[in-house]
Amino acid sequence: MRPTARSSPHLVSGRGFPVLVVALVVALAVTAAFAVGVGTVDVPVGRVVAVVWGHLTGDTAGLDPLTDQIVWDFRTPRVLLAALAGSGLSLAGVCLQTLVRNPLADPYLFGVSAGASLGAVIALTSGVGLVAGLDVAGAAFAGSLTSLVVVFVMAQRGGRLIGSSLVLAGVAVAYLGTAVTSYLQLQANPAELRGVMFWLLGSVAGASWDDLGVLSAATAATAIWLTTRGRSMNALSVGDDTAAGLGVDVHRLRILLLVAASLLTAAVVSVAGGIGFVGLIVPHAVRLVVGPDHRRVFPVSLLAGAVFLVLVDLVTRTVDRPNEVPVGILTAALGAPFFLVLLRKGKRALR
Amino acid sequence: MRVRVDGVSVVLDDTTVLGGVDLVAEASAITGVVGPNGSGKSTLLRCVYRALRPTTGAVHIGQDDVWRSSARRAGLRTAVVAQDHDLDNDYSVHEIVTMGRTPHKGLLDRETTADRDIVDRALERVRMDRAAHRVFATLSGGERQRVLVARALTQETPVLLLDEPTNHLDIGAQLELLDLVRELGLTTIAALHDLNHATAYCDRLLLLRAGRAVAEGTPAEVLDADRVAEVFGVRSAVVPHPLTGRPHFVTASMEDGRETATG
Numbered sequence: 086m087r088p089t090a091r092s093s094p095h096l097v098s099g100r101g102f103p104v105l106v107v108a109l110v111v112a113l114a115v116t117a118a119f120a121v122g123v124g125t126v127d128v129p130v131g132r133v134v135a136v137v138w139g140h141l142t143g144d145t146a147g148l149d150p151l152t153d154q155i156v157w158d159f160r161t162p163r164v165l166l167a168a169l170a171g172s173g174l175s176l177a178g179v180c181l182q183t184l185v186r187n188p189l190a191d192p193y194l195f196g197v198s199a200g201a202s203l204g205a206v207i208a209l210t211s212g213v214g215l216v217a218g219l220d221v222a223g224a225a226f227a228g229s230l231t232s233l234v235v236v237f238v239m240a241q242r243g244g245r246l247i248g249s250s251l252v253l254a255g256v257a258v259a260y261l262g263t264a265v266t267s268y269l270q271l272q273a274n275p276a277e278l279r280g281v282m283f284w285l286l287g288s289v290a291g292a293s294w295d296d297l298g299v300l301s302a303a304t305a306a307t308a309i310w311l312t313t314r315g316r317s318m319n320a321l322s323v324g325d326d327t328a329a330g331l332g333v334d335v336h337r338l339r340i341l342l343l344v345a346a347s348l349l350t351a352a353v354v355s356v357a358g359g360i361g362f363v364g365l366i367v368p369h370a371v372r373l374v375v376g377p378d379h380r381r382v383f384p385v386s387l388l389a390g391a392v393f394l395v396l397v398d399l400v401t402r403t404v405d406r407p408n409e410v411p412v413g414i415l416t417a418a419l420g421a422p423f424f425l426v427l428l429r430k431g432k433r434a435l436r
Numbered sequence: 437m438r439v440r441v442d443g444v445s446v447v448l449d450d451t452t453v454l455g456g457v458d459l460v461a462e463a464s465a466i467t468g469v470v471g472p473n474g475s476g477k478s479t480l481l482r483c484v485y486r487a488l489r490p491t492t493g494a495v496h497i498g499q500d501d502v503w504r505s506s507a508r509r510a511g512l513r514t515a516v517v518a519q520d521h522d523l524d525n526d527y528s529v530h531e532i533v534t535m536g537r538t539p540h541k542g543l544l545d546r547e548t549t550a551d552r553d554i555v556d557r558a559l560e561r562v563r564m565d566r567a568a569h570r571v572f573a574t575l576s577g578g579e580r581q582r583v584l585v586a587r588a589l590t591q592e593t594p595v596l597l598l599d600e601p602t603n604h605l606d607i608g609a610q611l612e613l614l615d616l617v618r619e620l621g622l623t624t625i626a627a628l629h630d631l632n633h634a635t636a637y638c639d640r641l642l643l644l645r646a647g648r649a650v651a652e653g654t655p656a657e658v659l660d661a662d663r664v665a666e667v668f669g670v671r672s673a674v675v676p677h678p679l680t681g682r683p684h685f686v687t688a689s690m691e692d693g694r695e696t697a698t699g
Contacts, residue, residue, distance in 0.1 A: 332511015
């Protein structure tokens with residue numbers, strides 16, 4: 086064992102890192118199984134595992150049809166959507182924080198989610214989306230891509246992205262989108278308004294297997310690409326000039342990161358609405374534990390984001406039964422105190 | 437390895453920041469770039485290390501046209517101690533120095549024992565090996581600059597670029613850093629503020645004003661009292677340094693001491 090592993094300034098390093106990854110994988114499996122079991126009808130974890138195993142092996146003959154439907158058709162896609170949304174938002178947050186080297190950056194700062202919300206709200210309140218052949222998710226996706234293009238055009242000079250312009254253009258587009266969205270909300274009838282509010286605050290309720298395809302593909306593709314870019318992103322995170330001096334094509338990396346993070350956010354927002362705070366706090370919490378090296382931050386963020394959102398979704402269903410609290414409210418309510426504790430502890434360990 | 441800058445101009449937002457600058461930095465020599473604030477020293481260096489594409493002109497390192505080959509290839513030829521280092525993160529000194537291996541590694545490569553040995557040797561070279569596991573942002577200014585030099589060494593490049601490396605350092609740390617750079621014997625281009633550092637440590641100098649080359653040559657050829665007055669707007673005199681005997685600039689503002697002299 087080299088001495089560096091023992092005396093690293095980070096809370097988890099060296100041999101501790103694979104242990105942490107394995108622990109998170111186990112935690113994800115356990116919380117997911119538990120989350121599938123809990124609901125208006127509780128299903129024991131053993132039965133949950135039996136149903137999932139039955140579907141994975143193609144042997145569903147001996148399953149109780151009602152339990153099967155609850156577990157496989159309703160709860161499993163919901164829990165998977167929560168996990169994927171948590172992973173996707175966390176990865177997008179890491180990309181954007183490094184891209185603009187601003188700790189406050191998150192997927193919602195760049196207008197992408199405001200654009201998505203606007204698209205969805207237009208579809209929900211006016212039926213314009215339906216005319217264009219788009220459902221709510223499709224309209225949200227189209228809205229986020231439109232705002233991405235606007236932000237990109239405003240923040241570039243000669244094809245190069247400028248970090249500060251990116252933040253400002255993103256904030257401006259976000260405000261514009263939010264203003265139009267608010268106006269449409271005021272025009273909406275009460276039935277539409279409820280749908281709009283639920284969507285704006287984020288929700289994984291009512292997820293179906295069909296919702297998972299695009300998001301899982303986007304998350305997997307981005308995660309694989311990011312594992313090859315850890316070293317370059319480390320360089321970028323300490324400075325543009327430094328990164329250029331280390332042989333990193335800064336402009337290209339910036340553009341690719343913005344596109345990857347935006348597509349990921351758009352894919353999440355279009356099916357789960359505006360789930361805030363995850364993309365901001367998960368990357369920070371992870372860095373406080375494993376340090377800033379992106380080759381560690383990515384896998385841990387992917388897993389921690391998934392565990393976090395599965396847990397939050399579980400709480401939304403159980404805290405006020407039989408009602409559900411929108412997930413966006415609880416990500417902030419649970420995440421903020423946890424993050425503040427970690428911030429205090431992490432800094433003390435370092436200094 | 438020789439660095440050749442041919443007619444490099446940089447125009448940003450219709451302002452000419454650099455206007456047709458030529459420079460040859462000979463192998464294993466220290467070439468200093470001096471000039472007032474905003475004269476284009478950093479801009480010139482950024483064109484050499486591929487952070488800023490020149491509007492016209494070319495930069496060659498050895499036979500390579502920097503802007504016609506890949507970013508990674510540039511990272512294998514030039515290492516930089518830049519001014520933009522972000523301190524709002526918790527990288528350890530070891531992690532910062534390991535970044536120097538970036539251009540040597542493929543997308544999925546991990547650091548090998550050989551890489552770690554290179555990092556350890558570089559840290560010993562700048563006498564920062566004991567601080568390897570401290571958080572970079574908590575070091576003093578002088579320690580940080582030494583760590584950044586260690587990272588440049590870890591990059592194992594023939595060319596070293598320094599952008600005002602002695603900024604914010606105390607006087608002892610300034611001279612220590614420049615001694616270290618001279619000891620390394622790499623092809624070095626350094627943007628420097630202190631004219632006495634420039635004359636004491638550089639083999640050749642390029643003097644810039646408002647993005648244009650005013651003079652190029654040995655320190656004695658480039659810097660004299662008249663030219664310093666013309667470019668920097670200060671009165672100066674060259675006196676023999678009482679300790680080393682080398683020519684030394686003493687400066688005063690254009691007003692300072694005039695009345696006493698005449699009165």
